[in-house]
Amino acid sequence: MQQPIAILDSGVGGLTVAKEVMRQLPREKIVYFGDTARTPYGPRPAGEVVRFTKEIVDYLIQYNPKMIVVACNTATAFALDDLKEMVSVPVVGVIDPGARAALSRTNTGVIGVIGTEGTVRSGAYEHALKQLSPHIHVISQACPAFVPLVEQGNFRSTETFHTVQQALGYLREYPLDCMILGCTHYPFLSESISEVMGPEVALISSAEETVREIRAILEGQGKLVSIEAEPMHRFFCSGEQQMFKQIATQWLGKQIELTPVVWQVSHTW
Template identity: 45%
Template sequence: MSNEQAIGFMDSGVGGLTVVKQALKQLPRERVIFIGDQARLPYGPRPSAQVRDFSWQMATFLMSQDIKMLVIACNTATAAALPDLRAKLDIPVIGVISPGSRAAIKASKNHRIGVIATEGTIRSGAYRNAILAKDPSATVVSQACPKFVPLVESNEYRSPVAKRVVAEGLQSFKNSGIDTLVLGCTHYPLLRPLIQNVIGPDVTLIDSGAETVNGVSFMLDYLDIATTSSKKPQADRYYTTGSADQFATIAQDWLKQPAFKATQIELGGDLV
């Protein structure tokens, strides 16, 4: 393994760019190769065995690009596939759930923590288990928000519709007493201002993706595989199984890269 190899990031769609954005900021010399499986999203409602298969296809593609570390920049895929990918791959594999859970425990004063995520992530109990394993005295209030991902993927995350959908999705947290809320899907930080507005200024929002990059940075140093070049050895690369134009529209805005380009690829199998 060479230090100049890229870090691979994978997600069900554009949400993983919220993790990449943090990586570009915190690790500007590291090269990024990203794949978003937009053709088959959302992952949230799918059975976990299917999410595992799709995750394996994405990981295999990234491995063919000669990466030195894999970041599962998707909570649903982390919940379904992290142990499987760690067992099969001989490079470090980092998920987003553990870092998000740790940060939530650290931030919470009253041990009442909310989690919003896809149906798959909530169904898996991954956040609840991770939080309670570290803080058995915590109360975890979980809520699936299935309408949030389509809002982001259709580029409507700043629209009046988004405002209404977010308000409805967070209804169950009224009077819950939480002081911390985990954004347990990497799409959700794009809705952050709306979520903060509804949930109130006294609740700390935890961006699992941003926390994950702290872990990536630590692992690069710990394993001594951080790039040694003074600048990126090659350009970052972005792939999607969906529309490259649609992907680029959101990415240009979110990453503040007007010249952003994405390449469409096929991963095969089950677009239903």
Template identity: 60%
Template sequence: MDRHQPIGILDSGVGGLTVVKEIFRQLPHEEVIYVGDTARCPYGSRPIDEVKQFTLEIVDFLLKYNVKMIVIACNTATSFALDAVKEKVKIPVVGVIRPGSLAAIKNTKTGKIGVIGTEGTILSGAYQKALNQINPNLTVTSLACPTLVPLVEDGSQSEETIKKVVKQALKPILNHDFDSLILGCTHYPIISEYIQEVVGNEVMLLSSAEETAREVSMILHYQDLLASHINKPSHRFFTTGDKKHFKQIGEKWLQQEINVEHIDL
């Protein structure tokens, strides 16, 4: 395998761009091919078999570009399809749940951790299992927030509306005691300032993006696959939805111009 092959990254929509941003920061020589399945987003309320099918379809697409690694930058897809993808491909596969759990364990002082995510991710119990597998003494409080992904994907709501939706979504978890809150959906960091405002500054928000990029770096280094580009890498972004809308959100989040192409899966 050639170290200059790209990294394939997939998500149900724009949320995985939070992982892309961190990979750009930590691994500036790596080339990225990103697929956001915005036409079928959100994945959180879909049946397990459907999420697996959609994820494997995106993997098939990414494999055409001879990627050296696949990053499932979607918590729901990681919960339901990580093992299936690992069985299918011979290249390294990284999900976002284990890195997110490690970040929480590293930062909690009280051993009390909150998790917010899509319906699928929360119902799967993936974070609870990952956290308690490492430390069975942790207290984990989980909450499904199905209204937040559509809010992020829309990208056009007023600040007042965002605040209102976020406050309503988080209301059931506010009477629980935790010092760390895992943003168990890669969409959520995009609205993290509003989430922080609701839960208070004494609660540390934890995104899996930083730890995921660190795990990507570690695996590539171990397998001697880290890129060493002299020239600026050429990234490609694909969406199953509206190109213009994806480009607008993507450029705002990544703070750079991106080329977006439409695909049908």
């Protein structure tokens, strides 16, 4: 029960999932790895994404996690099956939970999906959605400029709004009523995305549904922490620490103010 939940991402995006774990499962320890030195994963070939993801899992295994959460949509699309064969603990991705959340919200049956080039190219969300509801209509759009904005901490600015408007403005022509933020970086830009898409389009982040799945799996295995204990979280990044820590502290806010946190840079890469 005292084993941590390991969360990995190409950078800071997976902090959206970490925040939700802290909210729903406040007794659980987290060990987080953001591959900030090699972000973004979206434009990379599938084989490279698989290799990077396996390297991170190899690194995280030393902390004896009870579960591995792939909080990167691109890595989920390309590497999830390989990781499930690689380790003996449960491995959870963010695509299926995001698809389920969107289907529970749509009334028009027209769902937008925005993500990295790799995630959109893989067709993973469309496949997941149509498996659950064959007649759903999916409109996908790659947004390669979004991850660099987030990794630079540029969440709310005129530049950010114009970048989002340029990428998504044409989607207003479709009768979609919800949009999957198919990259865990994108909730950082939800203010601008919502402004461009309008209030009638619900933005779907997979974090909440993913953590429900995490809870269900750990509960089923009897591995949820049951004692009142203050968890210590560990956050690692492969690149420069200052921006990573600044973004993490800002995003997690009150969730980590009273929690012991270890910030470290991995020199593995």
